[in-house]
Amino acid sequence: MCNGRLIADGVHALTDLVSDITTLATISYSLKPPTSRFPFGYGKVESLGALGVSGLLLSGGIMIGLQAVLALTQQFFPELGHMLSSLGLFEHVHDHSHHHGSDFLGPNINAAWLAGGSIIIKEWLYRSTIKIARDKRSSVLASNAYHHRVDSLTAFVALLTIVASNFITNAQWLDPVGGLAISGMIVQAGWFNTKSALLELADVAMDEDIKQSVQSSAKATLEEHFGQDAELRGVQGIKSGQNFLVELEVAVAESLSIGRAQEIEEQVRQRIAAKVRGVKRVVVRFTDSSKREEAFVDEFVAGRASDGEEEAHDHEHDHDHGHEETAKGKSTSLASNGDKMGSRTGKGQFVLKDLDDEVDAILASSKAPSTTTASSDPATGLLGTATSRLTGLFRNVVGGKTLTKADLQQPLQLMQTHLLEKNVAREAAERLCQSVETDLLDHKTAGFTSIETTIRESMSKALTRILTPTSSLDLLRDVTSTTSGSNERPYVISIVGVNGVGKSTNLSKIAYFLLQNQFRVLVVAGDTFRSGAVEQLRVHVKNLSALSQRENVGKVELFEKGYGKDAATVARDAVTFATNGGHHGQGMLYDVVLIDTAGRRHNDSRLMSSLTKFGQLANPDKIFMVGEALVGTDSVAQARNFAKEFVDTKGKLRNNGVGMDGFIISKCDTVGDMVGTLVSMVHATGIPVVFLGVGQHYGDLRGLNVGWAVERLMR
């Protein structure tokens, strides 16, 4: 009997120990900051601990109940009790059903003191632990607190039995009855805690009171700091141990800048962290305030994966369908993001941003095609590229050396391979390396400068020279000077290029840029050839018109004569219309005439030659060719073939013998570091890069930052 009681006490002490250790261990673990392995922190470790501790409590409660039942059965129905214990299940039950039983303590007054002391200490432990548990909302601490309460209750029953045994002769039944009552309470608490731990592990939503506090803090911050700019649409979150991981949905205008959005997120995060205890992570999701949707509806992939919708999505990107629905589909994604695009000068002029490091974010968020990803990732892409081989080879050469052809041969070969890997056409790469060789031959390397560094510096200079325009590319100034003064007339720009490179999209981006500068723009549907082209442009103009009205800038309209007409004649008529509306004395109606042209393959000589007539009849101030950043080598041939068509009536190439005025390199957002096409096109033609397309929004147009491009190429 005594042996059994000792075992029971041992088991009890062990569960207490396990419970305490689990509590301590999981709590300290759960407060660790997030790591890349556990990006949401370690809170769930505490939830797991809570499950363990409450599981112990629950099973302890059940065991006490069963023991009590058996003890009572043995007292009142000895045969049944004997049968039950003979099942083996409750082998020692009668021994340790309650170790504080009256037969053990009897009327011993010391035992009564012990029990009394135990009640006080354990109850105090329970109360202080549960207070912290509630305060910290820690389920593992709460479960642990109940362990103390079990001990206090058990001592209470023992005391009761001791006292009762002084008055009642046979008070043995008191102990198991008390045990039953305790068991009921423990099972209830154990089940409650086990359930909460399980729900927490299954990511149940956080408690309503926390949600309310988060909501009111966020609302207050938004109203105080951002007024009409931002509206709280939803709050959700989960509990992870003592931590709450919260998500908010905030509706903002589509044109809100990233900077402003970040500011909103930071303010909201700080306020919630200060006001709502336990909130460890606050993520803000921004949605378009013009759309009225339930919060967080479209977050899950599963919710969108219906086949029909997927088809619609594909269609949206397939410009070859070309008809109105396609253009309409695009129009949703082509909404403005003008704030990102540029900024206003003191004089109110809207200037485009250069393409620089901002593009890193664009690149990160867009999918680069698989052929380019390997090299576009700086962490892995350069591993094993020519640059790293270069680095390895020449790191130890420390300068002061007069360079010979032999010294330069191998590193230049590696440099050439590197340029090819960056999408620079072979012809341009070879020429660049030749010029570096000429530059460095017989050159003495500077002290502590390796051949590799010397070559890189020389190549950077050569690339900078090529990419830097020789004449000013200030389009706004040109437009302003042409459209004002006594000889005012509309400024004419036409956009050419092969099919599908992004002519109409980038034409629209330029229109948007001009509208931002309050110019009146006439867009001319000069592609009278490809079915759907006119409709596509009409949708763009409609969108741009809506945007310009909303933003109260410029004005834009479409000039079109349908299909089959001679594009050169349509263009000329459009210019006349813009000049005076077709009537003398009416005055200039538009500042800029932007002419779209039919896409054509650069090796289709029949269509290509019609460009010559177009150039002469429409006589544009600027002819910009759109080339894709992706294309690579073919871009050189395209650029050459287009440029050579633009001759004047005397057979002389326009723009001082180079034919065209500038390139718009589209889809730069899809190529990562492989910006070599810029170099190839400029190198082959001497025509500068004027704009870069960096996405499918009207605001996704940038100027070229030569330093940025060179740095990319030399990475």
Ligand code: GDP
């Ligand atoms: P066009 O046939 O030359 O007029 O070409 P479109 O203007 O119809 O453009 C062809 C496709 O390229 C469309 O899906 C455009 O949205 C897309 N596009 C144009 N410019 C860019 C750009 O800078 N980046 C990206 N990612 N896509 C672009």
